[in-house]
Amino acid sequence: MDTSKLPRARVAARRDLTDDLFVLWLDPPFQHDFQPGQYCTVAMEGIARPYSIVSAPHEELIELFIERIPEPDGKLTPLLHGLQVGDELAMAPKIKGHFTLDPSKPNQVLIATVTGIAPFVSYLRDYIARGLSGQRFLAMLGASYQQDLAYGDELQALAAEHDFIDFVPTVSRPDEQPNAGWQGETGRVNKQVGKYLDEYGFSPEKTILYACGNPQMIADVRENFEPLGYDFREEKYW
Numbered sequence: 507m508d509t510s511k512l513p514r515a516r517v518a519a520r521r522d523l524t525d526d527l528f529v530l531w532l533d534p535p536f537q538h539d540f541q542p543g544q545y546c547t548v549a550m551e552g553i554a555r556p557y558s559i560v561s562a563p564h565e566e567l568i569e570l571f572i573e574r575i576p577e578p579d580g581k582l583t584p585l586l587h588g589l590q591v592g593d594e595l596a597m598a599p600k601i602k603g604h605f606t607l608d609p610s611k612p613n614q615v616l617i618a619t620v621t622g623i624a625p626f627v628s629y630l631r632d633y634i635a636r637g638l639s640g641q642r643f644l645a646m647l648g649a650s651y652q653q654d655l656a657y658g659d660e661l662q663a664l665a666a667e668h669d670f671i672d673f674v675p676t677v678s679r680p681d682e683q684p685n686a687g688w689q690g691e692t693g694r695v696n697k698q699v700g701k702y703l704d705e706y707g708f709s710p711e712k713t714i715l716y717a718c719g720n721p722q723m724i725a726d727v728r729e730n731f732e733p734l735g736y737d738f739r740e741e742k743y744w
């Protein structure tokens with residue numbers, strides 16, 4: 507992709523959650539119109555990558571939640587990590603993607619690891635902002651360590667405020683020191699899904715499962731629940 511002619515977005519704000527996880531708010535150089543769950547493509551030094559948008563369409567800034575992947579695997583994220591407020595980067599004007607909310611079934615189970623939570627935050631912010639109803643959401647977020655459960659506070663607050671939203675965070679390395687004091691669920695998020703589907707009585711005919719993040723987590727959810735008749739959607743981050 508020739509990125510030199512793309513419009514430039516300005517970094518309006520930045521927040522660092524850990525040494526490697528950070529959030530950028532971008533002031534887009536175009537009128538944006540997208541559906542929650544879609545992604546935008548940003549580029550620096552000729553390297554372009556897609557990022558799911560965390561913000562909802564009604565928000566002015568485009569919010570991206572990014573994990574710095576060290577070289578040699580990571581090419582763009584170390585550059586993005588170096589950005590400060592006021593800096594610019596290229597942004598493709600077309601926002602794309604099919605990982606959008608399907609309201610055709612009442613129960614929506616949103617399963618994520620770490621940065622995979624991005625599209626689901628957008629779904630929920632949008633759903634609430636538009637005053638929609640009729641859906642029940644269960645957001646499930648897994649990470650090795652509690653510090654990586656980004657957006658956990660926001661999801662907890664949404665769950666406390668709206669009885670149609672529940673939130674289950676889980677840490678997969680409960681015995682390691684960074685998880686000292688953790689009182690929530692433990693184990694990989696994919697291993698919690700069956701228990702919660704049973705607990706909530708979410709049957710295959712009334713439920714859509716969405717999985718986003720670690721590709722093996724996604725594969726495991728698909729392999730376990732598609733054969734039972736669950737409608738399954740995925741977005742891999744790798």
Ligand SMILES: NC(=O)c1ccc[n+]([C@@H]2O[C@H](COP(=O)([O-])OP(=O)(O)OC[C@H]3O[C@@H](n4cnc5c(N)ncnc54)[C@H](OP(=O)(O)O)[C@@H]3O)[C@@H](O)[C@H]2O)c1
Pocket residue numbers: 573574575576579619620621648649650677678679694695696719720722723726743744
């Ligand atoms: N290229 C990319 O876009 C990209 C994006 C994100 C991460 N990464 C790379 O992935 C590495 C770790 O990233 P991370 O800590 O953010 O995420 P991660 O390794 O994907 O871990 C997040 C969660 O997924 C679990 N998990 C790991 N392997 C799994 C499997 N086979 N099946 C089911 N669940 C699994 C982890 O459990 P455990 O605690 O048991 O491992 C943890 O709970 C880094 O080296 C990073 O470079 C690459």
